[in-house]
Amino acid sequence: MTRHLLKLIWNRRRTNALLMAEVLLSFLALFGIATLAVYYTDNYRRPLGFDYRDVWVIEYNPKGYDPAFPNRNVHIYWRLFHALEELPRVEAVATHSWGVAPYWVPGGEFRDEVDGRRYVADADRVSDGYLEVAGLELTRGRWFSSEDDVVPPNDNVIVLNERLARHLFGDEDPLGRRLPWPPRGDGSRRPGELRVVGVVREYRPRGEFSAPGNHFFARHRVDDPESNGSSLLVRVSPGTPAAYQERLVARLFREAPEWTFRVKPLAEWRAANHRLRLTPLVALGLVVGFLLLMVVLGLVGVLWQNVTQRTQELGLRRAKGATAARIQRQILGEVAIMTTVALGVGTLLVVQLPLLDWLGSVRAGVFAASLVLSAATIYVLTGLCGLYPARLATRIQPAEALHHE
Amino acid sequence: MLRSYLRLATRVLLRRKFFTAVSLFGISFTLVVLTVVVALLDHVLAPLPPETRLERTLAVYQMRFSTRDGRRGRFETSFLLMDRYMRGIPGVERMSLLSTQQEMMAYANGEPMVVTLKRTDADYWKILDFAFLEGGPFTEADVENASLVAVITEAMRRRFFGHAPALGETIEVDGQRFHVVGVVSNVSRLRPIPYSDFWVPHTTDKSGAHRRQIAAGGYVAAFLARSPADLPAIRAEFASRMQRVPIHDDPVAAREGVDRLVAHMEAPAETVARLYAGDDFMAVDEEGRVRLGRFFGALAALAFLFMLLPTLNLVNLNVSRVLERASEIGVRKAFGATSRALVGQFVVENVVLTIVGGLLGFVGAYAVLGALTGSEVIPYAQFRMNGRVFLSGLALSVFFGVLSGAYPAWRMSRLNPVDALKGGAR
Secondary structure: OOHHHHHHHHOOOHHHHHHHHHHHHHHHHHHHHHHHHHHHHHHOOOOOOOOOOOOOEEEOOHHHHHOOOOHHHHHHHHHHHHHHHHHEEEEEEEEEOOOOOOOOOOOOOEEEOOOEEEEEEEEEEEEHHHHHHHHEEEEEEOOOOOHHHOOOOOOOEEEEHHHHHHHHHEEEEOOOOOEEEOOOOOOOOEEEEEEEEEEOOOOOOOOOOOOOOOOEEOOOOOOOOOOOOOOEEEOOOOOOOOOOOHHHHHHHHHOOOOOOOOEHHHHHHHHHHHHHHHHHHHHHHHHHHHHHHHHHHHHHHHHHHHHHHHHHHHHHHOOOOHHHHHHHHHHHHHHHHHHHHHHHHOOOOOOOOHHHOOOOOOOOHHHHHHHHHHHHHHHHHHHHHHHHHHHHHHOOHHHHHHHHH | OOHHHHHHHHHHHOOOHHHHHHHHHHHHHHHHHHHHHHHHHHHHHHHOOOOOOOOHHEEOOEEEEOOOOOOEEOOOHHHHEEEEEEOOOOOOEEEEEEEEEEEEEEOOOOOOOOOEEHHHHHHHHOOOOOEEEEEEOHHHHHHOOOOEEEEHHHHHHHHHOOOOOOOOOEEOOEEEEEEEEEEEEEOOOOOOOOOOOEEHHHOOOOOHHHHHHOOOOEEEEEEEEOOOOHHHHHHHHHHHHHHHHOOOOOOOHHHHHHEEEEOOOOOHHHHHHHHOOOOOOOOEEEOOOOHHHHHHHHHHHHHHHHHHHHHHHHHHHHHHHHHHHHHHHHHHHOOOOHHHHHHHHHHHHHHHHHHHHHHHHHHHHHHHHHHHHOOOOOOOOOOOOOHHHHHHHHHHHHHHHHHHHHHHHHHHHOHHHHHHOOOOOO
């Protein structure tokens, strides 16, 4: 049966090649959008590692700084920090530097190697209060504290997330292990080493839709004369109204009248991050959806036309005793074979992506799931397209066909 | 001849309503997407008010540096450097320095409100063509005296004062009380030079670092040439002045070991290419120069890729329609119609179809653009159809029609009249 169908398809190869090309292109478009959707869903389900609720991010205008006198700001910074700590509705305060805040897609990744193991990691420099502000879960060792004030300045303490700890040290105990500092290519002027003192379960500052990545925290001293933080984060008591922001800023202005402050709840950063991620997905999804609808309607038309053109052939088969079910099977079988050929070519094309290592942070499981999902969808859609024309084919009367001759 | 083709085309199209409907759906959908993209491009590229003199505008957005130990970096244009070294370039009618937009907190009745603030000078209002709804711009004297005056947009007026006039009212931003001297229409977020909510003299900046420090970036320099013909000479003069900037005298540059500083003047289209494609299609080279050709090449390639599937769909539909009409074609061939005449007839038919689809597409695009504007995905952007967009859309639909009609027409012309008359063909 299949061989016979293949022969029939081959006989009309020019027309069918175009049809298969159309199915192939639809598959590729669907695969692209499906991969993105599955990738986002998969990332979204994984734990984030921090709690964005009731956290406010305070940024200040960098123009308040005078790059010629970096030290002048340390005192102001110190005063701001303590003014915030004393506010009644503020539960914890932390400084944050290198990158801006969670949900801000930070620029720089660090790349280096430890004992021959390469790693790529995001990093933040945060002060001691960050554990409480971000609601991190410590699983090993300890978090930063004032006992780190006495360590020599070129011995920097860090806390890893579990993924980085596992990546670098496997099952061995990461506590007390060292990473080189500065990471290669970074122009920092302070050579030394990074010493691991703790591990947190998870930390994904790039947000829910990003791929889980390696991360480490370095310690920021609020009175560090060489580096200012780039933002302040506070955890406020649950239910603090937005109007409280004005009081908070007024307090900051008292300490630093020439600075410029901006307060934004982390929830708003999160919403902006989600909009940024989802808008392209929704727009592309709509476009691909309409493309598929167009293809489906087009295929119905073409298959319908094919069937009416093949009255003689199908009528002859009926006359020689083929049942309606067999005719229907023939038409649907042809559609299935053409779809399979198109999907085969499509799969060959898309598996080049993992083979060429162009997947980036998309995991193999996500890739496979999107492949299966989009292939199945295409089968269902082409099957649906074939249904009406196949029904039509069964209505062909043998007499009609013979009359045609 | 053409008239009879057209009459025939309408007949044929009305005969098979399902096919026509499906084709029209595909065509109009494709053209909706393409027209929306064209309208978005038009929105960022075309000379819309207040930027009515785009063809003689150049701007400098960023500076790139490299240090002796091989580090590279970039920062937003330095006010001090531009102010000190780039004034009075021959051929430049006006030069303005404007800060990049900064979000600032303003408080009205205790509720926090974010305003987008731009600090600038008096020439800004002469380079751009703002329509003032109330009052007027701030003046050179305001800038010199660091007067706390502000021009705000219509949207800000609504937010702060409801429907009452704003002139003479004060707004507190960043601990300073500004008097409103002018109200202008809203400006789209996508136009970097005019976009803002709230304009104040740059001298009101509390730290004033931008006037003391080359390293304090955060500005854009905009230049208005006397005529478009002067642009190349202005660019050349800018480049040569840039090379002569005594960067080693700057204390911060000396401390950081900066030994090279580059910046380029950009035409508006180059800015768009850098902002939207940048490194993605390598539309910007290492030094920050924009390669416009690559950007538009990439756009054309993307549009073509997108059109591939709808084209194939239409080709398939057309091929089966051709075969359906085999007997008609057979008769015409038997009576001596040339292949060329048949091809012409079919292409005309298809172009008619795509133009009808295109018109439907315009209606769709109009609706989509209205929805986009209404959704405020992009603050204050007014996406509209206009003559340019309409013509580009029409050109696209004709291109699409010819593209999808050519192969089926060729197939049709090759039909053997005998087969065709019998009504059977592969």
